[in-house]
Amino acid sequence: MPKIDFWYDFASTYSYLAAMRAEPLAAVAGVTLMWRPFLLGPIFKAHGMDTSPFNIYPVKGRYSERDLERLAKRQGLPKFHLPVPFPANSLLASRAALALSDEARPTFSRAVYLAEFSEGRDISDRGTIGDLLSKLGHDAEAVLTKTGDASIKDRLRAETEEAGRQGIFGAPNFVTEDGEHFWGNDRFEQALDWANGHRGG
């Protein structure tokens, strides 16, 4: 079964849309998704940006907020809200996602995204993450403790470095096993086609 690496940042708006729709489409296409959370912050910094492009170009930010509202509606998601402040600090959520098993990560990730972009909850808060973990049947205290372990911190750092090494500059980014990159929620279907050997034309 072909695999696609799904690189996402919990602060990323379009990663939210991708995360909410990706699994059923991947299943139908016969493709396994590897959920790989990372931090865009260090990558934006390496490109000379100290915050989200939404904030650097406000006219583009306002457009994108409207775009996201419309797309969320089309996807049947709850009303879209940008969290305040934006972008959210995604460090804790990313570490918690990596502390979980590969099997548990997608469901937890979708819960984080929904809390952030439809309920306006603060995903940098231990109470929020603990609550989401508990509701999903995890031992919240145990997972939160793990987020402080050097092994988890190192793994997130290594994943972020790996994303940079692969030339990832935004999220979501879908990477096929032969190293083809597809950037953006809009490119997910094309990534699935590519993974299945349909290369367009």
Add this chain to the structure above:
Amino acid sequence: MPKIDFWYDFASTYSYLAAMRAEPLAAVAGVTLMWRPFLLGPIFKAHGMDTSPFNIYPVKGRYSERDLERLAKRQGLPKFHLPVPFPANSLLASRAALALSDEARPTFSRAVYLAEFSEGRDISDRGTIGDLLSKLGHDAEAVLTKTGDASIKDRLRAETEEAGRQGIFGAPNFVTEDGEHFWGNDRFEQALDWANGHRGG
């Protein structure tokens, strides 16, 4: 019949893809496209950028070139090439497009785009534009002379100012009669739906 303003810059890669596929889809959707060439350069400058974002972020530029190659192939277009230098100077082509009638503008615009992005021709060159005009049955000398008229120069300036006033920050941009903006080739279908009263959900 609902109308959509199709704002495009001849230097814009994704405007090329949109221009090559837009008319048949608009016809099927029962929507009239108003082809409105403008210059992105002054708008980028107003956002503090003195060239294309492709050049400012080379890793993103390289990705986008690959993305465009793949999308051109999927659309059945000839092999995609970025012109050298990139971005092309689109002043002359834009003035020539405005010097033509509304009816003649789409066909001429597609010819300019194909020359630029599949044949690597220099669209800032009077010989290139004259050749394209002649092949389409226009009086090339007359149109080229018109590109020097104050009325045409003023009109392009006014269109570019109007784009900025409407909050356009990139191309292609599709604007419906009720003022909804859809940025990017990827959003064209959604703009058609919107123009026909289908607002998602």
